Structure formats: C-alpha cells, structure tokens
Amino acid sequence: MSEQDGNGGNGRVKPGNGGKGMKSGSESGKPSRAADEPAEGRSEERREPATPQDRATTVREGWGRYLVTPRPVGLLGGGVPPIEASALFALLEEDPDVEPVVQLPPSRRPHGLGAIAEPHPACPPTAVVAMPDERARALAANPQVVVEIDQPLSYNPAPALGGVTPLMDPALAVVLEEPEHIRVLVKGSDGDVLPGAHVWAIGAAPVHGVTGRDGRVNLQLAADTPATVRALYVRPVAGYWPLRIDHPRLTGGGEIIIEVQALTETFENFPGRAVTGWGTQAMRLHQIPPTYRGHGIKIALLDSGVNTAHPDLKDTVAAGHDFTGTDGAWQVDATGHGTWCAGVIAAADNRTGVTGIAAEAEVHALKLFPGGRVSDLLQAVDYCIAHNIDIAQISLAYTVPSQLVAWKLMDAHAAGITVIAPVGDTAGPVTHPAALPGVLAVGAIAHTGTYPHTHPLTAAQPPWPGPYSAPFTPAGPGVDLVAPGAAVVTTALGDGYTPADGTAIAAAHVTGLAALLLAHHDHLRTQALPRTPARADHLLALLRTACRPVPGTDPSRLGAGIADAPTALGTSAAWQQEHGTHQMYAAAGGLYPPRP
Numbered sequence: 001m002s003e004q005d006g007n008g009g010n011g012r013v014k015p016g017n018g019g020k021g022m023k024s025g026s027e028s029g030k031p032s033r034a035a036d037e038p039a040e041g042r043s044e045e046r047r048e049p050a051t052p053q054d055r056a057t058t059v060r061e062g063w064g065r066y067l068v069t070p071r072p073v074g075l076l077g078g079g080v081p082p083i084e085a086s087a088l089f090a091l092l093e094e095d096p097d098v099e100p101v102v103q104l105p106p107s108r109r110p111h112g113l114g115a116i117a118e119p120h121p122a123c124p125p126t127a128v129v130a131m132p133d134e135r136a137r138a139l140a141a142n143p144q145v146v147v148e149i150d151q152p153l154s155y156n157p158a159p160a161l162g163g164v165t166p167l168m169d170p171a172l173a174v175v176l177e178e179p180e181h182i183r184v185l186v187k188g189s190d191g192d193v194l195p196g197a198h199v200w201a202i203g204a205a206p207v208h209g210v211t212g213r214d215g216r217v218n219l220q221l222a223a224d225t226p227a228t229v230r231a232l233y234v235r236p237v238a239g240y241w242p243l244r245i246d247h248p249r250l251t252g253g254g255e256i257i258i259e260v261q262a263l264t265e266t267f268e269n270f271p272g273r274a275v276t277g278w279g280t281q282a283m284r285l286h287q288i289p290p291t292y293r294g295h296g297i298k299i300a301l302l303d304s305g306v307n308t309a310h311p312d313l314k315d316t317v318a319a320g321h322d323f324t325g326t327d328g329a330w331q332v333d334a335t336g337h338g339t340w341c342a343g344v345i346a347a348a349d350n351r352t353g354v355t356g357i358a359a360e361a362e363v364h365a366l367k368l369f370p371g372g373r374v375s376d377l378l379q380a381v382d383y384c385i386a387h388n389i390d391i392a393q394i395s396l397a398y399t400v401p402s403q404l405v406a407w408k409l410m411d412a413h414a415a416g417i418t419v420i421a422p423v424g425d426t427a428g429p430v431t432h433p434a435a436l437p438g439v440l441a442v443g444a445i446a447h448t449g450t451y452p453h454t455h456p457l458t459a460a461q462p463p464w465p466g467p468y469s470a471p472f473t474p475a476g477p478g479v480d481l482v483a484p485g486a487a488v489v490t491t492a493l494g495d496g497y498t499p500a501d502g503t504a505i506a507a508a509h510v511t512g513l514a515a516l517l518l519a520h521h522d523h524l525r526t527q528a529l530p531r532t533p534a535r536a537d538h539l540l541a542l543l544r545t546a547c548r549p550v551p552g553t554d555p556s557r558l559g560a561g562i563a564d565a566p567t568a569l570g571t572s573a574a575w576q577q578e579h580g581t582h583q584m585y586a587a588a589g590g591l592y593p594p595r596p
Helices: 085-094 113-117 133-140 278-282 337-346 374-386 403-414 456-460 503-520 533-545 565-569 573-583
Strands: 063-070 099-104 126-132 145-149 180-188 198-202 207-210 216-221 231-235 243-246 256-260 298-303 317-322 362-367 391-394 418-422 439-447 467-469 481-484 488-491 497-500
Touching: 063 085, 063 133, 085 099, 085 126, 099 374, 126 133, 126 374, 133 145, 145 403, 180 198, 198 216, 207 216, 231 256, 243 256, 243 456, 278 439, 278 481, 298 337, 298 374, 298 503, 337 362, 337 488, 337 497, 337 503, 362 374, 374 391, 374 403, 391 503, 403 418, 403 533, 418 503, 418 533, 439 503, 439 533, 481 503, 503 533, 503 565
Parallel strands: 180 256, 298 362, 298 391, 317 362, 391 418, 418 439, 439 481
Antiparallel strands: 063 126, 063 145, 099 126, 180 216, 198 207, 198 231, 231 243, 439 467, 488 497
C-alpha cells in the first residue's frame, strides 16, 4: 500500500477530538489532545535504529510495518485542518494495537546543507509503526495523514501484486517425493578449485548453492530432474569470468566438473599490470587530462556497504554508516555489489588492478542491504544532507511508488545533492527511485568482444560488432542515458577483481563522471558555485546533453545515448588529439587491453 485511499469523512483527526477515527473511524476512548499541543519529549526525539534482534518478530497474519506522517499543509483539501506531528505520534503511541518502531525527524540541521531546506522541508516527520493492515487502511482514509508500507529494499524488486513474476508459483510446482541431486566441482582454467563460487541450476524452479573449500557443491532439485535442467550458471567471487552452460547433459549421474576462465587469460599479467576497462574507452574518459580525478567531491553510495579491506578502496572510502542495524558493518559487504560500484567510481590509482573514474573523490558507504527498508533509505538521505554529500548513488529500489521518498529527495535537491540511480535489471519498467523526477536514471550497454564466448551475455549479443543495449536494462520511457554496465572488471570481495554486470555498474560510471564535472568543470567547481538546487540542475543538464547516440541499437532503451566525458567536461579537441586518441585499442574484435 502506497498512500491508502478510503471512503468516509468520519476518520478525520480534528484538533481536540481525541483522535476520533484513528481506530477504523470509531471512538478511541483516550483523553483528548489538541493537535497543536506538543507531546512532551516525543516528537523531536530520534530513537536509535533497531538492531536485528529488536527487529526479529513473529510473523502475524494481517499485520504490516508502516510509515505514518501528517499530510503537508499545502496538500490538504479545502477546510481540512492540519494535524501536528507531535499529536499524531502521541496518538499512535497510546494506541494498544499500534507498536511504534522509530520516529524520523525532518531534514533539519542547525548547520550545513540541511539549513537550505529550512524552514519547511518537503518531507515531514515520520513515524515507523507496526499495526494491523485494517487499522492502516482506516488511518490512510483520513485526509490529514499519509500512510505507506515500509517496503523492503532490493536490487530487483518483484512486481507489485497482480504483476507478472518470472518465478513459478510454488503452489503450482510439481515436487518430487525424493529430490534428486547434482554434484558440481568448479575449477579455474588455471587448475585451481574455486571455493565460494555461486552455482545455479535453472529449471522449473531455480536452485542455488555455494561451493565449499574443495570447490564442490551439492544442488538439491525439488521440482526438476537432471535431464530437465535448462542451464547451469556459475559466478566466482573474484579472479574468473562467470559462465553459463545452456542445455547441459547431466544424465550421467557422476560429479559434474565446470571450468571457468581466469581473468589472467584475458588480461595478461593482471592484476599486477593495470587494466583500462572498455567502459573507460566507450565514455572516452581516456581523452581527458589525467589530472581530472574528482578531488574534493563527496560521493555517497547507498548500497550493501563496501569492502574497505580491499587495497584499492581502503583509502578512498572515508566514512559510512550501517542503516540495517549493526553499527560499523558498513565496512563489510555481504553481497559484493557496493564494492563493485565503489571500484568503478573511486578505486585508487596504484598502478595495479583497476583505477576508478574519480580516484581522488571521497566515498561514503551507506549500507542499506540486506535488511534495509524505505524508512532506512529516508535516514540515509538525511545522512547525505547532514554530511554535505555532493552526489548520491542509490543502487537499491522498492516496488510501490513512495511519496515519502519523493519528498525526501526533494529535500536532498534543495541541499544541492545530485541523485543518480540505476533503472533496474528487470528488462521491464524503470524501477523506483530512478523513475522519480529529478533523479538521473541510468541504463546499461554492453559491447561485443569484451567477454569470452562462455559469458552469460553471449546468448543475447547481436550479430554485429560494437555496443548494444544490455538485455537486462529496461526499455521504454524513463531512461535518461546509458553507460557501460556489462563485463566491467572492478574490485571484488577479498583483495581481488571480478567482472560485474548491471545497471548499477552503469550508474557508477555516470557517478564518477559527475564527480569529475563538479571538481573540474569551469561552471560547476565547488569553489565557483555553492551547493544549491541550481548547481544540481546544472550538473544533470550537462550529463543529459553531453551524450552520443549508440549506433545500431534500440533508441527506446538508450535515452539521450551514452555519456561522453570530453563533451561534458569541454575538453579541447587539440588535447584529445595529442594525448587521448593513441590510447584507443581494439583487439580480437573487442576492447581488450593491448599486450605488452
């Protein structure tokens, strides 16, 4: 439920009516409190985020976790009086059927960027509560109140109820009485066994497992036999290319040995010898002065945390916060996703591995996955406002449009923060918050020849050489521009490197370019232009207009085209010709780096 609608005017909370209507339109039986009378010590006090132990609750049918806030005065209908947040929150706390979780104050700070949004931030104070769904519907019928579900955050949220889902309904699955098993050994082309590799067997119901120290995993098939498995997919943690095997022959009954190709076979002497990625070439980042490194720009990465133990990230990821409940765990990445994006943006230039687009930018890791919700996203945006963040990349998404997130991002815009988000990897509609106005929505392109023939993208690549729209990127309206988002080598968990795919990888390329614009563009440098909404608007306009069309691809998926660094930065043609063009390379029909 986004903002819930209902019938009947008896649910309105009026000043002095004691909260009539807060219980499905009936009398509450509680002493009355005027709407403008503050509840002492309640409305302005921020509670500490709940820990995972605090959040562990028994699943109760008909209950949900909700965000409740007063409707802003400017959005109230004629004759509808406002209700103060303090009064609303007090009524919620007094209700025996409502369990308060946390209160989120508005984006107000006595100093810093938050003061720009004063005195009337767009997003009002918000209460996070657990309550019966019926109670939430009744409360949402009140025109003075906005009620939304506190949705979980994910990378590819499932479609809303009634939408098409790619997975089988478990109620329709025909389950084997005795599950069959597939034993898999994953090895590298260099002969090493690979622990920690993710293995999927894709059939009627996908099955997943992770290899142990010996490189082996046992996959239990509940709704398939080995003969009906349509594909095997392997993704190592680092050092090797992912692999997809279509229509594998699994009827022998023995152990299946899968060999994946080592990155060193593609990039000679890697990672001891630094690699320039194909994305750098595609965006012509190699044709700008090497002194452009994004120094002084603060970037917030709203993702899964960052592996700060990686030698390429230990000095560039300066700070962070874990909004999922375990303070300090922002330095631990449970998925690797945040680490991938951080490497594209700001991996250190230490002459090994990879180098980030804005290697001297300051990255803040804001952990929102796994376990984060929309309420945590609201707090993470407040962090950006309070810490003078210049660019916020929101890599996570949610299913149902959220008015509260839209308002909170308006506060971020008022503070001069540029928000960039991937459009999602669902090949469907653009996800939220990328679909919101004022958010730069980034899609992904791939390029033939930048990955081995065993790579999962091979099955979807076009017959012609060159760039093409990545098969997972959404089509249709809402995509602002595109960037490289497939087979991009970047930092991984541990101290290694991995090829990564996804629209978030593409967004990271644009985030890095945006940092260069803020640090080095004549009309956007921090020293020349204060952090205001006009600054953010100017940056977004530059990024949207400084794009090149991608030939031979579906324009409906590409927005304005691929972001082009020299055009955006205004680099002189003479400098490009003298210093940049000779660095272009093409080998084996692709964009692999040259051999020494």
